[in-house]
Amino acid sequence: MDPFRRAQITLLCDQCETAPLQSHCERCHINLCKVCVGEHLSDSSIRHSVVPFEHRKPANYPKCLNHADEHCKHYCENCDIPVCSTCLSSGKHEDHTLSDILENLSSKTQSLQNDLEELETRIYPRYKEMASYVQIEKVELEMTYGELVTATDQQGEVWHREITAIVNQLKSDIEEMKNQHLSILNKNKNEITQKITELKQIISDLKSILQSNDVSLTSTYKSRNSDFKSLPPKIRVTLPSFSPPKINKDQLNEMFGSLSPLSINTEHGDTMKSAEAVSSPPVKPLLDEPRLTATIDTGRSLLLSICCLSEEQVWTCGNNEIMKLLNLKGKLLTSIQTESRYQPRDIAVTRDGDLVYTVPENKTINLVKNKQIQTIITLKGWIPLNVCSASVDDLLMTMISDDSKQSKVVRYSNSTETQTIQFDDQGRPLYSSGGCIINSGGFTFSNTKYISENRNLDICVADRVARAVVVVNQLGKLRFKYTGHSSNTKKLFNPVGITTDNQSHILTADYNNDRIHILDQDGQFLRYIQTCDLLGPYGLCVDVRDTLFVAEHGTANLKRIHYL
Structure with a gap:
């Protein structure tokens, strides 16, 4: 029954x-x-x-492990096992607490669901965040130790200059002493030579008198031997010597400079509370007036995308197949040409410092490692648009269908698709479609969808056709849409490039209005960056120290701005 x-x-x-x-x-x-x-x-x-x-x-009652023909309809709380009627009649579970196995299953299923939710929404994101921070620390480590090496080299150069000056001064003193010594010797030699000449003449004269037997010459002769018996003074010079002190290496190291000791403290990991929010880094307030600290001519006619390799090096791509790595003085450090000879649509830098770029024409995503290009993803039925490097070495990518009727965001881990984000809870598209035109020169796009992952693991897309910034959480659930800030702008909000910083700010370039919007992580407008002579801002990126880099589309200038 x-x-x-x-x-x-x-x-x-x-x-x-x-x-x-x-x-x-x-x-x-x-x-x-x-x-x-x-x-x-x-x-x-x-x-x-x-x-x-x-x-x-x-009801799907499980079979009893001890009685194969019986089904378990009860659960023994004391023994923590399902039991059948035969198990109960055996007396082994007498006075034990029994419950309905379906109710027990429902309770445990809910517990599993709660565990899954906590793992997905709280615990796993914290681990990903920690891994992200370790990678940031590794980048800062390279820069910090590089600065130490540079400082050591600079101190070495200072010492080399000082030592060279000392050596040159000693050489100059030695040369002066030598010349002084030589001058004295030459003067003494000249005096002796003069006396020798006179002696030779006297000797010759005496010989002539003796040979002539001339009485008058003999009678008038006067001896000068006494004049020469007093010899010229003999010059004695004590030669200089060089007496270098013994080098005391400890004193030398102390004079040169020393390193403070490396201090490594391992903090015990904190225990997460069930409802604990993700912790935030120290707050850096926004500057009242952002500062333009550098303007770099990229040497291009148009500039589309940029991404920071370090604080001093930025990758750029524009209207040709060449991607350039520049320093802050605009010096070309290296360049990469796409294998397909098609123009890259967007670029990103992985956690390992490798370059990733998308090519819509052949539907590929490519990785540049040690200057070697490899195609890591080839799409079918979809065209890649924009790409960003996400936490734990994932890639996030926006793409549009071949017929331009659908758009979506896809997450890749090691070239494997692990997540697709396309619709909201009501089944409506999250992102705009259209804007892709195929012509003889390849693809033309008006529908850019630059993408960035925020520090809180939200996925932020600047949807240009929709004139909105669309933000979903890490599970793909819509959090908010930002459609601009009410102001005295004459042109509609036109979001292009997008980036996020360590404060979980969202920054998007408003191309038509020559400004950058800064939002908090919940989509609340904070302020504009509209000074710094911005003209057609397009691509954006921030480095590990939250310095903003802005690519101006038409001028092809790259601007470096401090806004925190």
Whole structure:
């Protein structure tokens, strides 16, 4: 006999326990009255399956592990196992607490659902966030240690200059002493040479007198030997010597400079509370007036997309097949040409520092690693638009169908599609369609959909045709749409590039109005960046220190702006 249809018994709702039941949720194994059905279905986190009570599926009781022909309709709370009637009659479960196994299953199913929800919405995002922060720390590590090496080299150059100056001064002193010594010796030599010349003349004269036997010459001769018996002074010079002190390496290191010790503290991971919000970094207030700190000529005629490789290096792409890596002085550091010779639609930098770019013409997503290009994804029926690097090395991409009638966001992990976001809870498209034209020169797009993942793992899309910033959470549920801020602008909101920072701000370029909108993570307008001589802002990116880079489409200038 059906245990739920005993004669003369009015079956009541399991939820309120007062009204007669009318329906049954096969997902939660619970009986509901008409009023409680609505409340039960309001929990959208669970896919309920509510049917009329008489159409419910028969109870699916599990078979007993100890008695193969029996089904378990009870659950022993003490032994934590399902039990059948034979198990009960054996006396092993006497005085134990028993419950209906379907009620137990419903309770455990709800517990599983709660665990799943907590894992997906709270715990897993925290781990992804921590992994993201470790990657940011690794980037900052490279920069910080690079700065230490540069500082050491600079100090070495200072010492080299000082030592070279000392050596050159000593050499100059040695040369001066040498010249002084040589001058004295030359003077002494000249005096001696003069005396020798005189002596030679006297000797010659004496020989001539003796040979002539001339009485007059002999009688008039006067001796000068006494003049030469006093020899010229003999110069004695004590030569200089070089006496370098013994080098004390400890003192030398102390004079040169020293490194502070590396301090590594491992903090015990905090225990998450069930409703704990994701923690935020220290708040950096917005500047009253953003500062333009650099304007870089990229050498292009048009500029579409940019992405930061570091604080000093930025990848750019424009109206040809060449992607350029520039420093802040506009110097070309390297360039990559697409294998297909088609213009890249968008570019992004992965967590490992590799370059990713999309090519609509051949529907590919490509990775540049060590200057080698490999196609990692080839689409069918869809055309790739814009791309960004997401947490834990995922890629997020916007795309449009071949017939331009559908748009969606897809997440890829290791080139495998892991998530598709296309419709809201009512089945309506989240993103605009249209805007793709195929001509002899390839694809022409008016419907850009630049994309960025926020620090709170929201997915933010600047939908140009819809004139809206569309933000969904990590599960693809719509959070809000931002359609511009009421102001004295004469032109409609025209969002193009989009980026997010470590404060969970959302920044989008308003191309028609030459300004950038700054929103908080909940879509509330905070302020504009409309100074800094912006002209047609298009692509956006921020570096690890939240410095903003803006690509101006028509001027092809790259501007670096501090706004925090």
